[in-house]
Amino acid sequence: MSFIPGQPVTAVVQRIEIRKLQHGEHLILGFSIGGGIDQDPGQNPFSEDKSDKGIYVTRVTPGGPAEVAGLMMGDKVMQVNGWDMTMVTHDQARKRLTKKDEDIVRLLVTRKSLEQAVRHSMM
Amino acid sequence: MASVNNSKNLRDSDIQKKIDHEIRMRDGACKLLAACSQRDQALEAAKSLLTCNTRIMAYMSELQRMKEAQVMQRVARRSDGTRSSDAGPMDDRLPCKGKVAISDLRIPLMWKDTEYFKNKGELHRCAVFCLLQVGGEIHDTDMVMVDRTLTDICFDNTIVFSEASPGFELRVELYSCCSEEDYSAGSAPRKLASKLSSSLGRSAGKKLRVAMDPGACSPTSNGGAVTLLLPGHAVAGPKYHLLAHTSLSLSHVQDSFRTHDLSISGNEDCSYWVPLYGSVCCRLAAQPHCMTQQMMSGCLKVKQLGGDPQSWTNVYGVLKGTNLFCYHRQEDMEANVEPAFTIAINKETRIRASEKDPHSKAQSICISNQYGGEEVTHTLSADSHEETHRWMEAFWQQFYDMSQWKQCCDDLMKIELPSPRKPALVTSKQGSLYHEIVIDTSDDISTVTDILTRRMQELELRSQLGTSPPWMSLFEESPGGPRTPRLARHSPRSPHRLPHSPLSPLRCPWPGLLSSDASLTSDSDSPCSTSPCSRHRGWAEPLSSPRFRPRTLSLDAKLSTLRGRGYGGVLQCSCQPPSSSSLGPIPAQCVPQATLSCSSSTSSNSSSEGSHSPSSLDGTPFSRPSSARRSLRNVRAKLDPRNWLQSQV
Numbered sequence: 001m002s003f004i005p006g007q008p009v010t011a012v013v014q015r016i017e018i019r020k021l022q023h024g025e026h027l028i029l030g031f032s033i034g035g036g037i038d039q040d041p042g043q044n045p046f047s048e049d050k051s052d053k054g055i056y057v058t059r060v061t062p063g064g065p066a067e068v069a070g071l072m073m074g075d076k077v078m079q080v081n082g083w084d085m086t087m088v089t090h091d092q093a094r095k096r097l098t099k100k101d102e103d104i105v106r107l108l109v110t111r112k113s114l115e116q117a118v119r120h121s122m123m
Numbered sequence: 124m125a126s127v128n129n130s131k132n133l134r135d136s137d138i139q140k141k142i143d144h145e146i147r148m149r150d151g152a153c154k155l156l157a158a159c160s161q162r163d164q165a166l167e168a169a170k171s172l173l174t175c176n177t178r179i180m181a182y183m184s185e186l187q188r189m190k191e192a193q194v195m196q197r198v199a200r201r202s203d204g205t206r207s208s209d210a211g212p213m214d215d216r217l218p219c220k221g222k223v224a225i226s227d228l229r230i231p232l233m234w235k236d237t238e239y240f241k242n243k244g245e246l247h248r249c250a251v252f253c254l255l256q257v258g259g260e261i262h263d264t265d266m267v268m269v270d271r272t273l274t275d276i277c278f279d280n281t282i283v284f285s286e287a288s289p290g291f292e293l294r295v296e297l298y299s300c301c302s303e304e305d306y307s308a309g310s311a312p313r314k315l316a317s318k319l320s321s322s323l324g325r326s327a328g329k330k331l332r333v334a335m336d337p338g339a340c341s342p343t344s345n346g347g348a349v350t351l352l353l354p355g356h357a358v359a360g361p362k363y364h365l366l367a368h369t370s371l372s373l374s375h376v377q378d379s380f381r382t383h384d385l386s387i388s389g390n391e392d393c394s395y396w397v398p399l400y401g402s403v404c405c406r407l408a409a410q411p412h413c414m415t416q417q418m419m420s421g422c423l424k425v426k427q428l429g430g431d432p433q434s435w436t437n438v439y440g441v442l443k444g445t446n447l448f449c450y451h452r453q454e455d456m457e458a459n460v461e462p463a464f465t466i467a468i469n470k471e472t473r474i475r476a477s478e479k480d481p482h483s484k485a486q487s488i489c490i491s492n493q494y495g496g497e498e499v500t501h502t503l504s505a506d507s508h509e510e511t512h513r514w515m516e517a518f519w520q521q522f523y524d525m526s527q528w529k530q531c532c533d534d535l536m537k538i539e540l541p542s543p544r545k546p547a548l549v550t551s552k553q554g555s556l557y558h559e560i561v562i563d564t565s566d567d568i569s570t571v572t573d574i575l576t577r578r579m580q581e582l583e584l585r586s587q588l589g590t591s592p593p594w595m596s597l598f599e600e601s602p603g604g605p606r607t608p609r610l611a612r613h614s615p616r617s618p619h620r621l622p623h624s625p626l627s628p629l630r631c632p633w634p635g636l637l638s639s640d641a642s643l644t645s646d647s648d649s650p651c652s653t654s655p656c657s658r659h660r661g662w663a664e665p666l667s668s669p670r671f672r673p674r675t676l677s678l679d680a681k682l683s684t685l686r687g688r689g690y691g692g693v694l695q696c697s698c699q700p701p702s703s704s705s706l707g708p709i710p711a712q713c714v715p716q717a718t719l720s721c722s723s724s725t726s727s728n729s730s731s732e733g734s735h736s737p738s739s740l741d742g743t744p745f746s747r748p749s750s751a752r753r754s755l756r757n758v759r760a761k762l763d764p765r766n767w768l769q770s771q772v
Contacts, residue, residue, distance in 0.1 A: 015379065025311055026349055028771075029772045031772060032772065033769065033772060034769040034770075034771055036768070038759070039767050039768055058769050059769070081227055081380070082227055082404050083635045090770065094772060097772040104537075104539060106380075
């Protein structure tokens with residue numbers, strides 16, 4: 001998950017489809033995000049590279065739609081419904097995930113274990 | 124022969140009905156266009172007009188095709204003397220149809236930087252929408268207004284075509300219309316229209332009449348009439364032009380988002396020009412019927428090879444998608460009970476008929492699959508020859524469908540129709556705070572917060588809060604004075620002060636409170652301060668003992684005071700502000716979308732639990748700070764670069 005500024009980022013991703021849950025007036029996904037290009041990346045406890053300003057999953061509500069779909073804490077969100085999440089501000093990321101008229105969000109996430117699995121299978 | 128004609132006539136009248144319907148819609152749209160005065164109404168009407176016209180064209184061409192086919196058949200019959208069947212040679216297998224859905228259309232734009240930083244005043248806007256066509260089915264998306272503040276054109280609609288064949292061609296056309304010219308019917312277009320209509324000569328007029336007469340269509344006149352039916356009766360009003368188009372087919376279908384190229388027509392000089400990047404991003408999914416419907420069902424006897432030769436199991440088999448589900452009884456299937464077992468029917472499966480079993484006369488069917496490295500064979504036996512034959516037929520059809528629909532049969536792609544959208548909340552004209560905040564370097568934080576304060580007031584007014592939260596009564600008390608602020612004053616470190624700190628200036632009984640200070644800090648010993656633009660809105664409520672003390676307006680100082688108070692957790696609300704007038708106990712496990720939002724100026728690693736019922740808020744009446752207050756807190760938190768924000772979604 002390390003990246004060189006200016007170079008395209010490649011990562012092994014997993015597709016996760018989360019169906020929003022109606023909770024009163026709101027649709028919730030059941031996880032929290034941290035990060036963004038306007039945030040201090042050094043405070044991200046989940047990133048490997050402390051200059052990575054991407055969006056990370058900081059918490060997954062137990063039993064919530066995100067956990068059911070397979071999202072894990074520490075995942076880095078690369079794409080949401082076709083929108084890029086590697087170069088967005090924190091608020092932009094939040095907005096992309098909480099669109100009112102979308103019932104389902106399709107994420108592309110990456111995590112260390114995925115890369116390791118691929119590396120092992122290639123050896 | 125008679126049945127052939129009947130079905131043809133049925134289809135004819137079907138299309139004829141559709142054409143009539145569209146013509147009525149079109150007349151309605153024309154009338155609306157002529158009558159409406161508002162720009163967006165006119166744009167919508169023009170869009171409906173274009174859609175109706177396109178549909179009419181499509182139906183007409185289909186009609187023409189059918190007539191031509193009819194004529195060809197008659198000719199063939201006459202020459203051959205033999206009957207030719209309606210659907211062509213029977214032996215040709217036809218693949219099953221399926222649902223094709225396109226959603227999340229997004230077209231990126233490429234504004235020149237000169238455009239982007241132009242003077243705010245002139246905003247060149249275009250109205251755009253997409254027309255999507257598969258065969259005779261045409262759908263349009265909603266209209267979107269595009270100006271240079273947009274980076275992408277997004278269409279939220281999901282469009283589903285229900286009967287598409289695997290060789291479908293989905294044509295996507297982007298139409299746009301400049302939204303600024305004055306097309307409210309002036310005399311000029313009308314004169315033009317009348318000139319055109321009067322210049323249609325007798326022969327053209329005859330053709331038109333013939334075409335409009337439903338019974339008398341013949342292929343030749345049809346072709347000519349099609350062009351005349353289109354607005355030659357020039358309709359005054361906005362006119363959409365084709366800006367870009369592309370064609371998608373089965374090879375573009377995938378369960379995820381893909382980017383496709385657009386062919387752009389038009390150039391910079393056109394009034395309807397919008398600078399497109401040249402691609403369109405969307406999700407194109409397909410659900411062939413063989414994956415979603417039961418293709419075959421019936422009673423079967425199943426035996427697994429290698430097992431006891433007499434161990435036939437009676438099952439009710441259902442062929443659907445890539446599986447043959449075997450239920451103990453038919454009722455189980457209807458009751459949605461899990462099948463007894465499932466045999467995979469996919470690209471790797473091998474099926475053949477065998478005569479091996481000497482005990483039963485009927486042929487049996489052998490299905491072989493590779494599970495892991497092992498080959499597992501099931502033998503099926505039906506009750507009669509005809510049944511066996513029907514099952515074989517079903518299997519062959521399934522294989523054929525899978526070969527035609529290719530990647531769509533690997534796994535079932537999801538197609539969901541969006542839930543009916545709630546009416547959009549009332550939002551201010553300018554969508555973002557950035558439009559409102561013009562911060563000069565000479566201004567200090569008070570200007571920002573003044574703007575925010577004003578906005579908060581607008582939000583509050585608009586949201587038309589009915590009852591005020593109960594804690595407000597504390598501030599509306601008699602000059603005895605609100606208790607709580609005094610309490611807080613005595614214990615400056617008490618977290619109880621958290622909720623009421625950023626007082627909504629609308630509500631605050633203290634005059635002149637519309638200053639940055641009161642709204643930002645939770646210092647209660649100085650709720651007011653003189654600020655450069657303090658507004659006196661005539662707060663007549665009696666004030667107990669206001670403490671007016673000028674404060675330093677440094678953001679840093681404020682933030683550090685806030686942090687010092689030790690606020691817990693970092694929680695933000697998502698999207699829209701909830702109705703702050705709904706009050707009630709905080710359910711322990713609720714995801715605090717609507718409720719709690721503490722100041723986020725503390726360190727990020729503090730607990731950010733979803734079901735956060737912070738002890739600081741227990742037992743206080745300030746359980747529901749208003750949305751405006753929350754947004755203020757959020758803005759402040761974001762302004763502090765030392766935070767690492769977390770948001771709950």
